[in-house]
Amino acid sequence: MELTTKKITSLRVEHITKRFPGVLASDDISLSIAEGEVLALVGENGAGKTTLMNILMGLYQSDEGRILINGEEVKFRSPNDAFAAGLGMVHQQYMLVPNMSVLENIALGYKNAWGPFKLDLKMVRNRINEVSKKYGLAVDPDAYIWQLSVGEQQRVELVKTLCLGARFLILDEPTSALTPQETDELIILLKRMSSELSIIFISHKLQEVKDLSDKIVILRHGAVVFEGKTSEHSPSDIAALMTGHEVELPQNDEPPCEGETVLDIKNLNVKSDRGFLALRDLNLSIKAGEIVGLAGVSGNGQRELAEAINGLRKVEDGEILFFGKDLANKSPSHIIEAGMGYIPEERNTEGIVPSFSMKENLILKDSSHTQFSKYSFLKKKEIEKNATDLRIKFDIRSPNTSVTAGSLSGGNIQKVILARELSRKPKFLIAVYPIRGLDLGAAEFIHKQLLEKRREGIGILLVSEELDEILDLSDRVAVIFKGQIQKVLDRKDANRRSLGILMAGVKDDQTV
């Protein structure tokens, strides 16, 4: 049961141009990719990478230009036309229905692609098993999507795309939400698949661009500014070509902090969505002016900890002392008022209201403050000024401050959240994967901002799976494993090896 698609020996786009109100998102783009080739599409946030891929998939129509497959012009009016031609895309935001099973989601993909007909679920199940065996992509057809980790959901998206007969894969930041181990596995898998399929992938991680691609195309302001062979360029070369300058991520090399304890978590017990204890008697304290990195493999309680501190998850037992007052089970608004800043993992659902304008999102937590409202009327000029200033400072690429936040590129949405949380003058900050989806230049800027906050005396809990990020910024590193803090290491004792051992659950002091 496979959509019969023709072999794709070449795909070429010629002079593609796409305008959105106030933005030239694709500016006369031409590029080509041959059978079995892997092309990496890189560029700053908002450079137009996703837009070009959405045009290829029939989600957007270009204003000018054409697409040629095997030398013949094709016109895609919808993603179904692109599927039928053998193209498949895994988006940044997975398009899966959470309360349906893997089998039902993939069957839905068939139904959307094939239109109304009676679906044979047994055949879909067989096809899933066939694809997962062929490519070594293990999925459980009966698991519900909400039960799966981000990495598992991504595997389902890949299986779905392959079940539908894709011969040309487009992957939009496929590793941005994966654990380092899942990333390594995906890169190996994609390498293996590239002997049979052509792949275009978008990434901000230059090492994986280097590891996986044959060819690199760099976009800037919607136009191709560089095209070349990957083997001829080092990651730092590519970074310089992309940003126009050498990128150097800053390091925290200041002496350990002596501030007072501001966040003191005692014997915290919190349940996961599935009803199991995700945090078990967790203890952790953080001082003013210190960055504590929380290292761990995703799914060991990081999400539950961040949500419990921010009042978004019930605390079963224990205390969250913030400047001496217990925040456990207080409302999110109470916690915000107490001075807690939060950069959440889920930027589209927890970080912004996509249908609100960018400027409204920038005052989301402060709309009733006297700075932005008087007698329940909003001060429009102040709100505009705030947005204009933050847009410049954080280099948020948007035509103006009134566009809906949902229409911004993924990286620019992240910048809106960071701009809001860092400018609110929090007393404490919880930053969960703060540079996920950011281009290198933006990551450099955000790391500098976090160090600046530290110098101002703000305590920061930095949740990340990127050990480089943790090691660059932290004063101390706490390793979380199965809902407990395995150990807290001073910066001088923390390295990839010591953290890796603790993250795997080994607690023995001898090994660290």
Ligand SMILES: Nc1ncnc2c1ncn2[C@@H]1O[C@H](COP(=O)(O)OP(=O)(O)OP(=O)(O)O)[C@@H](O)[C@H]1O
């Ligand atoms: N549906 C839309 N409506 C209006 N503007 C849009 C829309 N989609 C994209 N844009 C704009 O087009 C430009 C390019 O966005 P795109 O998402 O293609 O960037 P990107 O290179 O993928 O960025 P990132 O690395 O941040 O994901 C941005 O200025 C964005 O705001």
